[in-house]
Amino acid sequence: MYVTLKDYLRESRLFQSRALIAAVLVVLVLAVLLTRLVVLQIVNHQHFTTLSQDNRVKVLPLPPTRGLIHDRNGLILAQNLPTFSLEVIPERVNDLANTLQELGKIVTISESDYKRFEQLRHQRRRFDSIPIRVRLDPEEVARLTANRHRFPGVEIEAKLLRHYPLEDKTAHVVGYVGRINEQELQTIDASSYSGTSHIGKTGVEKYYEDTLHGKVGLQQVEVNALGRIIRVLHSEPPVPGQNLRLSLDAGLQNAAIEAFGEEKGAAVAIDPRNGTILALVSHPGFDPNLFVEGISAKEYAALQQSESKPLFNRAIRGQYPPGSTIKPFIGLAGLETGTMSASQKNYCPGFFQLPGHSHKYRDWRKGGHGGVNLEEAITQSCDVYFYALAHQMGIDRLHNFLSRFGFGQRTGVDITGERRGLLPSREWKRETRRQAWYPGETLIVGIGQGYLLATPLQLAHATATLAARGMNYPPRVVESISSDYASDAPSNIGKPNSLQQHGPGNWSKVIESMAQVVEGQRGTARSLKNDNYRIAGKTGTAQVFTVKQDEEYDEDKVEKKMRDHALFIAFAPIEEPRIAVSVIVENGGHGGSVAAPIAKRIMDYHLLGQ
Amino acid sequence: MNRFYPPSGLRESNPTKAEGLLAGLHLDLPLLTGLILLCLYGLFVLYSASGQDAGHIERQLIRLALAFIVMIVVAQIPPAQIRRWSPRLYAISLLLLVVVLVIGHVGKGAQRWLDLGFFRFQPAELAKLAVPMMITWFLAERSLPPSWRRIAIAGVMILAPVLMIAKQPDLGTALLVASAGIFALFLAGLSWRFMAGMIITAVPAGWALWEWGMRDYQRGRVLTFLDPERDPLGSGYHIIQSKIAIGSGGLYGKGWLNGTQSHLEFLPERTTDFIFAVLAEEFGLTGIVLLLALYLFIILRGLYISTQAQDTFNRLLGGSLTLVFFVYLFVNTGMVSGLLPVVGVPLPLVSYGGTSLVTIMAGFGILMSIHTHRKLLPT
Numbered sequence: 003m004y005v006t007l008k009d010y011l012r013e014s015r016l017f018q019s020r021a022l023i024a025a026v027l028v029v030l031v032l033a034v035l036l037t038r039l040v041v042l043q044i045v046n047h048q049h050f051t052t053l054s055q056d057n058r059v060k061v062l063p064l065p066p067t068r069g070l071i072h073d074r075n076g077l078i079l080a081q082n083l084p085t086f087s088l089e090v091i092p093e094r095v096n097d098l099a100n101t102l103q104e105l106g107k108i109v110t111i112s113e114s115d116y117k118r119f120e121q122l123r124h125q126r127r128r129f130d131s132i133p134i135r136v137r138l139d140p141e142e143v144a145r146l147t148a149n150r151h152r153f154p155g156v157e158i159e160a161k162l163l164r165h166y167p168l169e170d171k172t173a174h175v176v177g178y179v180g181r182i183n184e185q186e187l188q189t190i191d192a193s194s195y196s197g198t199s200h201i202g203k204t205g206v207e208k209y210y211e212d213t214l215h216g217k218v219g220l221q222q223v224e225v226n227a228l229g230r231i232i233r234v235l236h237s238e239p240p241v242p243g244q245n246l247r248l249s250l251d252a253g254l255q256n257a258a259i260e261a262f263g264e265e266k267g268a269a270v271a272i273d274p275r276n277g278t279i280l281a282l283v284s285h286p287g288f289d290p291n292l293f294v295e296g297i298s299a300k301e302y303a304a305l306q307q308s309e310s311k312p313l314f315n316r317a318i319r320g321q322y323p324p325g326s327t328i329k330p331f332i333g334l335a336g337l338e339t340g341t342m343s344a345s346q347k348n349y350c351p352g353f354f355q356l357p358g359h360s361h362k363y364r365d366w367r368k369g370g371h372g373g374v375n376l377e378e379a380i381t382q383s384c385d386v387y388f389y390a391l392a393h394q395m396g397i398d399r400l401h402n403f404l405s406r407f408g409f410g411q412r413t414g415v416d417i418t419g420e421r422r423g424l425l426p427s428r429e430w431k432r433e434t435r436r437q438a439w440y441p442g443e444t445l446i447v448g449i450g451q452g453y454l455l456a457t458p459l460q461l462a463h464a465t466a467t468l469a470a471r472g473m474n475y476p477p478r479v480v481e482s483i484s485s486d487y488a489s490d491a492p493s494n495i496g497k498p499n500s501l502q503q504h505g506p507g508n509w510s511k512v513i514e515s516m517a518q519v520v521e522g523q524r525g526t527a528r529s530l531k532n533d534n535y536r537i538a539g540k541t542g543t544a545q546v547f548t549v550k551q552d553e554e555y556d557e558d559k560v561e562k563k564m565r566d567h568a569l570f571i572a573f574a575p576i577e578e579p580r581i582a583v584s585v586i587v588e589n590g591g592h593g594g595s596v597a598a599p600i601a602k603r604i605m606d607y608h609l610l611g612q
Numbered sequence: 613m614n615r616f617y618p619p620s621g622l623r624e625s626n627p628t629k630a631e632g633l634l635a636g637l638h639l640d641l642p643l644l645t646g647l648i649l650l651c652l653y654g655l656f657v658l659y660s661a662s663g664q665d666a667g668h669i670e671r672q673l674i675r676l677a678l679a680f681i682v683m684i685v686v687a688q689i690p691p692a693q694i695r696r697w698s699p700r701l702y703a704i705s706l707l708l709l710v711v712v713l714v715i716g717h718v719g720k721g722a723q724r725w726l727d728l729g730f731f732r733f734q735p736a737e738l739a740k741l742a743v744p745m746m747i748t749w750f751l752a753e754r755s756l757p758p759s760w761r762r763i764a765i766a767g768v769m770i771l772a773p774v775l776m777i778a779k780q781p782d783l784g785t786a787l788l789v790a791s792a793g794i795f796a797l798f799l800a801g802l803s804w805r806f807m808a809g810m811i812i813t814a815v816p817a818g819w820a821l822w823e824w825g826m827r828d829y830q831r832g833r834v835l836t837f838l839d840p841e842r843d844p845l846g847s848g849y850h851i852i853q854s855k856i857a858i859g860s861g862g863l864y865g866k867g868w869l870n871g872t873q874s875h876l877e878f879l880p881e882r883t884t885d886f887i888f889a890v891l892a893e894e895f896g897l898t899g900i901v902l903l904l905a906l907y908l909f910i911i912l913r914g915l916y917i918s919t920q921a922q923d924t925f926n927r928l929l930g931g932s933l934t935l936v937f938f939v940y941l942f943v944n945t946g947m948v949s950g951l952l953p954v955v956g957v958p959l960p961l962v963s964y965g966g967t968s969l970v971t972i973m974a975g976f977g978i979l980m981s982i983h984t985h986r987k988l989l990p991t
Binding site: 014046224 | 755756757795798799800801853855856857858859860861862863872873876877878892896897900901904907908911912915918919924927928931935938942945946949950951
């Protein structure tokens with residue numbers, strides 16, 4: 003083992019050179035390491051700082067509470083009730099089928115619950131919470147809470163659910179909220195709806211969505227790796243949505259609905275002094291509460307396919323020929339345009355013929371009305387008088403005058419989905435039908451048939467304008483927004499637009515004629531005459547044009563369906579009108595006998611308080 | 613690099629009183645200072661990484677004290693004695709590794725520990741010392757550089773324990789043990805041709821294994837091992853969070869106790885294998901440069917001591933122990949910063965935990981013994 007000195011030196015030098023190489027390698031490797039750290043800490047510092055912040059800080063939305071909706075007397079029409087629902091986050095559940103089965107042993111889960119769950123599961127993302135059972139009762143909540151540890155990814159969610167206590171009574175006015183769908187997600191500001199699951203779908207709920215929704219708050223929190231909140235860094239409380247007070251009188255609404263009984267139809271009552279809507283009925287209605295948590299396919303199909311179309315808002319979307327209810331407006335047009343005078347008599351032989359034509363335009367009374375002036379023509383609803391008047395005025399002047407009463411245009415009511423009706427004109431016919439206007443078509447517009455279509459709301463609005471002697475207020479259903487609740491006076495009144503008048507006498511004449519409809523011996527709505535207040539009204543009957551081709555022949559049904567629509571417009575009291583009403587009863591027959599009593603009930607309730 | 617070759621005996625010529633005391637205890641002042649500073653720095657970081665837990669600090673202090681005692685004890689043993697024990701120590705560690713494997717097999721799982729009732733002991737740790745000692749002992753028997761035959765025998769001596777450790781499986785320790793043996797061979801003058809030959813044969817052999825020797829899932833595992841970010845929820849999560857911690861530290865760091873990645877538990881294993889990331893997050897690049905400077909000082913001092921050693925055994929052993937210490941450092945920091953695959957190797961003297969601490973300090977004890985037991989030789 004003894005080495006020679008030479009070996010010793012050689013080995014020593016060998017080792018020293020190797021150690022030197024090793025030292026150089028160590029320094030080089032550490033330089034590489036340092037370069038790496040410079041890249042991470044200096045070059046990409048900003049990037050990693052962002053990632054570190056993203057790790058640490060989460061923003062949680064604080065959804066605002068939706069505003070309430072009251073009627074004019076403070077009765078609640080839409081509220082938020084706390085409810086408990088059982089929700090599942092599929093991503094966090096290992097064995098979904100088994101979990102659902104086990105849950106079914108603790109609370110009752112119906113077949114339709116499972117179906118809806120499956121349906122929603124396909125629509126939503128894996129990390130979304132999906133309700134399997136809604137409206138749990140307190141006992142079910144207790145049972146679930148006790149078993150909660152067994153079900154990771156299953157939560158009992160407490161939340162405020164929209165509720166409409168009057169159910170079908172106000173469904174067509176208030177509307178309803180429902181789950182935000184894909185389509186709505188594209189249009190809404192996603193950040194202001196983070197944390198909010200529902201949005202107004204129809205009616206006031208939709209029209210006033212921004213007001214009712216409020217402003218989302220947010221909470222910036224520091225979370226750890228498990229997502230547990232360590233502390234709140236910053237918090238901005240949500241601003242609750244504003245409450246709405248409707249001009250609608252729930253009692254009046256109810257009275258009107260009861261007056262309809264089994265009939266289908268619509269009624270709209272407006273206060274002519276400011277355009278506020280007192281009642282807006284589309285009968286039959288539906289329970290809007292069904293839509294809040296998602297309606298089952300079966301229930302929806304039942305509503306959708308029902309003969310009586312409960313989902314259809316007839317009051318603002320139903321377009322009917324106004325029939326004879328248009329006559330006071332045509333009469334006023336005649337006076338205001340100077341086409342004729344009120345006292346001028348026309349002879350009614352029971353039909354009207356255009357010069358040079360053989361076609362007979364018939365009156366509803368075969369024998370005719372004989373010589374009638376304007377008042378008699380309105381009272382007895384003489385068709386021939388109005389054929390002649392319409393013919394004299396021509397479609398252009400007729401169109402011009404009627405459009406000032408809002409026919410053929412949306413009234414601008416604050417409920418979504420309003421239709422515009424149809425006020426025909428030469429231009430309209432040229433554009434849509436590529437045909438010239440025929441004089442005969444003017445005649446039937448004169449008695450409210452033909453192309454002319456109006457919604458019950460338009461009719462009520464025109465009647466209110468007539469009652470207010472030309473003061474034309476846009477109809478409104480929301481009277482005040484909670485920020486203005488301090489004053490009792492309605493704050494949400496539209497700007498009125500005063501119609502040009504050529505002679506105040508003309509308006510009085512027409513209104514007096516409408517009074518005779520109720521009060522005159524030959525008036526078509528004599529049954530409404532009473533000692534409490536004076537009514538100006540006009541009955542109407544609209545032919546039903548559409549009978550479906552493929553319908554089975556069933557005598558009773560077809561007969562009822564082919565019957566005319568009954569219409570009635572009125573306002574009262576004549577001296578100082580406080581209510582203007584339009585009523586349409588589908589397939590009701592004659593306006594005077596079916597529609598007028600409903601209008602009377604509405605006016606009684608409002609004016610007499612019963 | 614001139615400081616490797618200071619005039620011999622310059623430092624020893626004028627010993628102060630303190631140096632005299634240290635020399636009496638067979639301790640090397642520069643090395644001791646470096647080690648103490650590093651351990652204190654480590655405790656400082658550990659306090660933050662553990663979430664300001666005094667218990668962690670207390671337990672780590674006890675381990676450090678134990679490790680320093682072991683170092684001092686080892687430093688008293690003359691190198692000749694260490695050399696004489698080398699074959700026996702190697703034989704014992706092989707035997708214990710076999711025992712561990714058998715027990716592990718019976719227990720159906722990875723087993724690294726021998727439970728002696730009062731004391732749990734990891735034979736692989738013993739191998740970290742025994743393998744370089746054995747290889748050095750074997751190579752120092754004959755004149756250097758070693759012959760091909762002796763290289764082959766040394767290779768077998770390295771492979772036997774390494775394979776058993778890898779089987780446990782403890783890849784990190786296997787790597788450290790293997791590198792200890794290989795460094796001994798390298799320092800002994802392993803020819804460049806041999807090293808080049810090894811690399812040239814390793815590349816096609818690896819390719820062949822990849823192409824024909826592996827199934828798809830095995831390839832997937834290798835790929836994930838080489839690039840953990842392929843699996844961002846599994847092993848990649850560690851690396852991604854660690855890189856975020858390091859990168860967000862920047863030049864000066866977020867400040868002591870202010871690391872969000874570590875304190876909010878995004879960073880896994882933050883007191884042990886990933887403590888480097890905590891340091892990088894809280895003290896930034898500045899803190900890292902300081903840490904690396906301390907390590908570099910210790911390593912260079914270790915190499916210097918080895919060059920000053922008086923016989924081949926001492927030189928090779930001192931050199932390879934020092935270089936293993938460097939491998940510890942590089943494998944850990946390389947892993948934490950995403951340069952290297954994930955291999956569980958602690959940051960030496962800084963990571964929380966005691967087993968490797970004792971072995972490392974025993975190694976430094978050997979270095980001190982080598983340096984302080986020199987006899988003045990005529991040059």
